[in-house]
Amino acid sequence: MNLNRRHFLSGAAAWMSAPACMAGQRSIKTISLFHTTDLHGHILPSKTYDGIGNVGGLARCATQIRKWRKECPDHLLFDVGDVYQGTIAGYQTEGKVMIDSFNKMGYDGWVLGNHEFDWGIDIVESAIKRSEMPVITGNVTVEEKKAGAIEDGAFTKLAPWIVKEVAGFRIGFVGLTTPGIPYWSRPELLKGFRVFDPIESLRESVKELGMEKVDAIVVLGHMGWKRADDFANPIQEMLKQVSGIDVYIGGHSHQDRPAWYWSNVLCTQANYYGINCGRVDLSFDLESRKLVKRNAWTVLMDDRFALDPVIVESTKTIVENAEERRQTVIGEVSEKISARGKSSPFWQLICTAFMKTAEKQKIFSEGVFHGTFGNPDVDPGVKTIEDAWQWIPYENWLVHARITGAQIRVIMAESKEDRYSDRNLFGLDPADLQPDKRYGILFNSYDSQSGGRRLMFLRTILEEPASETRLIPVNTRESVIDYFADNYEVK
Numbered sequence: 001m002n003l004n005r006r007h008f009l010s011g012a013a014a015w016m017s018a019p020a021c022m023a024g025q026r027s028i029k030t031i032s033l034f035h036t037t038d039l040h041g042h043i044l045p046s047k048t049y050d051g052i053g054n055v056g057g058l059a060r061c062a063t064q065i066r067k068w069r070k071e072c073p074d075h076l077l078f079d080v081g082d083v084y085q086g087t088i089a090g091y092q093t094e095g096k097v098m099i100d101s102f103n104k105m106g107y108d109g110w111v112l113g114n115h116e117f118d119w120g121i122d123i124v125e126s127a128i129k130r131s132e133m134p135v136i137t138g139n140v141t142v143e144e145k146k147a148g149a150i151e152d153g154a155f156t157k158l159a160p161w162i163v164k165e166v167a168g169f170r171i172g173f174v175g176l177t178t179p180g181i182p183y184w185s186r187p188e189l190l191k192g193f194r195v196f197d198p199i200e201s202l203r204e205s206v207k208e209l210g211m212e213k214v215d216a217i218v219v220l221g222h223m224g225w226k227r228a229d230d231f232a233n234p235i236q237e238m239l240k241q242v243s244g245i246d247v248y249i250g251g252h253s254h255q256d257r258p259a260w261y262w263s264n265v266l267c268t269q270a271n272y273y274g275i276n277c278g279r280v281d282l283s284f285d286l287e288s289r290k291l292v293k294r295n296a297w298t299v300l301m302d303d304r305f306a307l308d309p310v311i312v313e314s315t316k317t318i319v320e321n322a323e324e325r326r327q328t329v330i331g332e333v334s335e336k337i338s339a340r341g342k343s344s345p346f347w348q349l350i351c352t353a354f355m356k357t358a359e360k361q362k363i364f365s366e367g368v369f370h371g372t373f374g375n376p377d378v379d380p381g382v383k384t385i386e387d388a389w390q391w392i393p394y395e396n397w398l399v400h401a402r403i404t405g406a407q408i409r410v411i412m413a414e415s416k417e418d419r420y421s422d423r424n425l426f427g428l429d430p431a432d433l434q435p436d437k438r439y440g441i442l443f444n445s446y447d448s449q450s451g452g453r454r455l456m457f458l459r460t461i462l463e464e465p466a467s468e469t470r471l472i473p474v475n476t477r478e479s480v481i482d483y484f485a486d487n488y489e490v491k
Helices: 003-017 058-071 088-092 096-105 121-130 198-211 235-241 309-326 345-360 385-391 405-416 456-463 476-487
Strands: 028-036 075-079 140-142 161-166 169-176 193-195 216-221 247-250 256-262 265-270 276-285 291-300 329-333 367-370 381-384 397-404 424-426 438-444 470-475
Touching: 028 058, 028 169, 028 247, 028 265, 028 291, 058 075, 058 096, 058 276, 058 309, 075 161, 088 096, 088 309, 096 121, 096 309, 161 198, 169 198, 198 216, 198 235, 216 276, 235 247, 235 256, 235 265, 247 276, 265 276, 265 291, 309 385, 329 385, 329 476, 345 367, 345 397, 345 424, 345 438, 345 470, 345 476, 367 405, 381 385, 385 476, 397 405, 397 456, 397 476, 405 424, 405 438, 405 456, 470 476
Parallel strands: 028 075, 169 216, 216 247, 247 265, 367 438
Antiparallel strands: 028 276, 140 193, 161 169, 256 265, 256 291, 276 291, 329 381, 367 424, 397 438, 397 470
8 A cells, every 4th residue: 555545544544533622623512493483273283375284283393393302412492472372272271282282392482472462461471370481572561561570470471581501502582572463452452561662672682691691692583584574574674773693583474484694694484383393503613602603494394293192192182172162063054155255245244243242242333344354155054163263263352433434434445455455344335424423333353453554544543532442352253153153044
């Protein structure tokens, strides 16, 4: 063998067998962050918005997380909000099934999402109290006290940021929720809970974490990927204005965005319903303690992943009860009910149901302003709770107000500017409205708060004392179910 070749091979062998701590050798420590978001109460697999089935669910995510934990001893686990609203199991347990599952899986923290507030602040408080891990949400106040400064009750668990030490490295986590909440949720549901500018909160938290001498800063934000910022997702402006952030883990917009960069911040988002589970790897130089590598990706939770046996067993009774409720018969449709057009028979059906519900509450209305959520026609046959969930996917509450004919016309004109809206006025002919006369009109709580800033005139009108706006303690889905229960056969 050539002498130079022999020297090369022996040198290479010595290099390969040398300990990592040898002089001049730099070593890396990688810390993994696992994340879920927008689970919306989904324990078991569900389907995508495009109709692809048998994907997602927390039980599948738990299997992937269990595998990752074995591979990566230095890890943390977080959820980025909208935890429990969206399934019968979540609804029946007031979110407890999801929080208990988080506790069992050993989550290190979670963020409040906007749908946490759909059932009122008391349910939020109960969920926080039940949580064994911190709830990291900084841009909120309770009775004018910021998260981290609240002295009494379950909301003392709210933290604007936390520091977790892993493998000798200190990582700061900042939690933020969407500033869109006041444009969706009624003040009667929020009570003393308020949301303020996430940029202001982030700036404060990053400054405070600087004094904690952290090695990296990760933002967990219930604000998601959009091509351009909007009122509910101001990520680009936020990351542009506040420096010192290494990673942004998002939610809310139901997008699978494994990795993108904005203002040199690595951003990632893991879809909805647990359809994708997310992971971020942070690699630190052990000598300089600097963050030298950031990687992010998501994994599709399809049938490659079995359901985690612990989550399946611990939720078995709740899931079975939810399935029984899902199949509960509410009534029968004798002939096809068309849902086509703004004045469709289906739209008339749900509006009639709302008026009947209000009457039972001794609240009499002359009209309803509502849409149909783009539902397909209702076929004849027996109908169940599951059908009602498809017709009315959200727990919006009924709202009653007394407004003038002129104001009704303004609201209708405003709604027409939204090309996706099929809202219409039921029970009254717009041509017959008297400008100064007040009419009792029913809305849903979402629309009454502006429908996500699409109906700002409506919001302003209902805020006027003369409108006598009041929340009716019945959600719109319950109203439709009640109507079927009263009539059974619906035409």
